[in-house]
Amino acid sequence: ETGVTQSPTHLIKTRGQQVTLRCSSQSGHNTVSWYQQALGQGPQFIFQYYREEENGRGNFPPRFSGLQFPNYSSELNVNALELDDSALYLCASSTGAGPAAYNEQFFGPGTRLTVL
């Protein structure tokens, strides 16, 4: 059983650029959630995908978008980068199967994004 992986590990971009972060879910997991974690803060929920459909979204602007693929891997895209987007971006996979399902999430190691 492979764990959750993310790429790249670190990334440096400049303001206004676009970035794509990737996540490979744990084997057998059909749900992926993305989080933004600023230094010294808890993870903030960006959105969740369940079987390739967006299944919930946090308070993030539309320039944060995502995709989930048939193999349940996922991408987070951020357009028009701002300085405040500098953070650790975490993806977490789970076997969510409905609103009341127990939903333990397994986190990837994260991508550290720095916007200059």
Add this chain to the structure above:
Amino acid sequence: GQNIDQPTEMTATEGAIVQINCTYQTSGFNGLFWYQQHAGEAPTFLSYNVLDGLEEKGRFSSFLSRSKGYSYLLLKELQMKDSASYLCAVSSTGGFKTIFGAGTRLFVKA
């Protein structure tokens, strides 16, 4: 609104017991999680409570009172490696959203 409160920092001595409290207000409740996060690493799952009461797992125990919107994580026989941030998170119904607190940084001293 949705809010999770936990202390910012705590210090305890190796071998001792420490209790980290968490209070929450969320729209809908589908369970409460505790995660451990070492600096520069991803959060790792510690416990899950959906019913009132105490769940014990080795040196770690977690308690939940849904009527009070309150949980605590109890760590026994503290070890230096327990120095980390401890995140309280609530899973809300509808949209499978998980809301995290800011975390409690625990320092274990010799």
